[in-house]
Amino acid sequence: MTDLISLVVPFYNEAEAIPYFCATLLPALEAIAGTDWEIICVDDGSTDTTLLQLVALSQADPRFRVIEFSRNFGKEAALTAGIDAARGAAVIPIDADLQDPPELIAQMLAAWRAGAEVVLARRTDRASDGMLKRKTAAWFYRLHNHMSHTKIPENVGDFRLMDRVVVNALKQLPERQRFMKGLFAWVGFRTVTIDYARPPRAAGATKFSGFALWNFALEGFTSFSTAPLKIWTYLGALTALGTVLYALYIVIYTVVFGNKVPGYASLFVAITFFGSVQLISIGLLGEYIGRIYVETKQRPSYLIRKTHGRFDGT
Known part of the structure; x- marks a missing residue:
């Protein structure tokens, strides 16, 4: 045979x-x-x-x-x-x-x-x-x-x-x-x-161009692991922690040395902190929601x- x-x-x-x-x-x-x-x-x-x-x-x-x-x-x-x-x-x-x-x-x-x-x-x-x-x-x-x-x-x-x-x-x-x-x-x-x-x-x-290979690698990461979600969570958390530490530094600096620009400290802290939170959300949801969207169309x-x-x- x-x-x-x-x-x-x-x-x-x-x-x-x-x-x-x-x-x-x-x-x-x-x-x-x-x-x-x-x-x-x-x-x-x-x-x-x-x-x-x-x-x-x-x-x-x-x-x-x-x-x-x-x-x-x-x-x-x-x-x-x-x-x-x-x-x-x-x-x-x-x-x-x-x-x-x-x-x-x-x-x-x-x-x-x-x-x-x-x-x-x-x-x-x-x-x-x-x-x-x-x-x-x-x-x-x-x-x-x-x-x-x-x-x-x-x-x-x-x-x-x-x-x-x-x-x-x-x-x-x-x-x-x-x-x-x-x-x-x-x-x-x-x-x-x-x-x-x-x-x-x-x-x-x-x-395969360099950009195509990058997209191919991204496809591999998101197809078989949820680790990118966790990575962005940790990265966003570290950024938020850094913002809090920097906020403490600004508060201490303002108390000790004063601040020539009133309102700067609070505005800076608010903008950077909420910006970090938004990046966490985008990083968590963007790529994976895109994959869910493609899969649910069932083409x-x-x-x-x-x-x-x-x-x-x-």
Whole structure:
């Protein structure tokens, strides 16, 4: 018997990378015996020729299946759509830029067939990333794992193998705003880790700006921890305490040395104190109410314009 394995590949303006991706991926897959493949390509509203190339691939090779979004919904939505559509006994998300080496898939399958339900690919060398990105990534993992009960493995991206039981568990999670690294970690299951050195991109450029990465990190913090609420509470309390201490200082100074500007002390204390209280309230409520607002609208994470290739047995 052969296992059907699903690869999930998000694409957003990756026209330059597609030829290199196929030329590297397909030989690596064909070298693995006893396995059938489906390659689910999710076009996340690309504006170049990415979709045309993917449709051509699905017409030439029945292993390729293409999901075309109605617009750009983001990588997390693309991963969700691919996982929802996957039919394999195991699912492997992989990036199209070849920084996730397809040669590692054989080792993942070996660990899976030995009993692992999740096989993580951990990057031991991030020399292809800039110094700032490496440092900020390290800070994110450490801070997140200190703040959250759900620990995200450091230097592990979306590239991993998940057994069908793990995929079914993920499909039960109803969040609209999805932080996939956190969801992958939250479901748990028996996990094995494989180390590899991360190569540079084969073609194209990253689609994540510094601001996008910051928002992504904020999504991770607020999705799996209420610690930011507590932090702002403590920060606001410290600010209020500092205001009280400074008020005492002003009172003592005024009694001892006098004050040339009548009313200044009381106005300053009142403004700074109530300003601190307002910051506490905003910090407590803002980000989390925003998340509640988005979730209560219950809009889908993505909309599919069209599918290409063999879906539902067609």
